Amino acid sequence: MKKLFSLDHSLEALASLIAFVAALLVIYNFYPGKHFVIPTMILLLVFYFGNLARAGLNGERWAKHLLFWTFLLAVFHTFFALFWAGDARPGNFFGAAFYPLYGGWTVIVGYLCSDYAKRHSLI
Numbered sequence: 744m745k746k747l748f749s750l751d752h753s754l755e756a757l758a759s760l761i762a763f764v765a766a767l768l769v770i771y772n773f774y775p776g777k778h779f780v781i782p783t784m785i786l787l788l789v790f791y792f793g794n795l796a797r798a799g800l801n802g803e804r805w806a807k808h809l810l811f812w813t814f815l816l817a818v819f820h821t822f823f824a825l826f827w828a829g830d831a832r833p834g835n836f837f838g839a840a841f842y843p844l845y846g847g848w849t850v851i852v853g854y855l856c857s858d859y860a861k862r863h864s865l866i
Contacts, residue, residue, distance in 0.1 A: 754810040755799040762793035
């Protein structure tokens with residue numbers, strides 16, 4: 744089995760982590776919360792990121808492209824939110840932790856996307 748936690752598979756590892764957390768959220772919302780619609784929509788994240796991670800680890804080029812562009816769009820989203828979101832920014836939710844969280848995500852995942860694209864000749 745390939746090393747999941749290496750720079751060659753950094754976006755697959757991140758996608759696996761998102762799928763795992765989303766699976767826990769599905770269980771949490773379904774059983775104790777007795778919600779049925781919300782866990783079904785969160786389950787979409789489990790299937791999307793879980794299948795992309797699996798296909799990326801199997802060397803599927805289309806999955807590597809989707810992983811790269813999905814996370815690059817997330818980087819753009821957080822970058823724009825840092826500067827131009829105004830009153831609608833998630834800073835109201837995160838408070839003082841907004842800039843470290845979004846800034847850290849932008850820098851770290853931006854680097855991982857850049858390195859991933861170079862390693863797999865995606866751009």
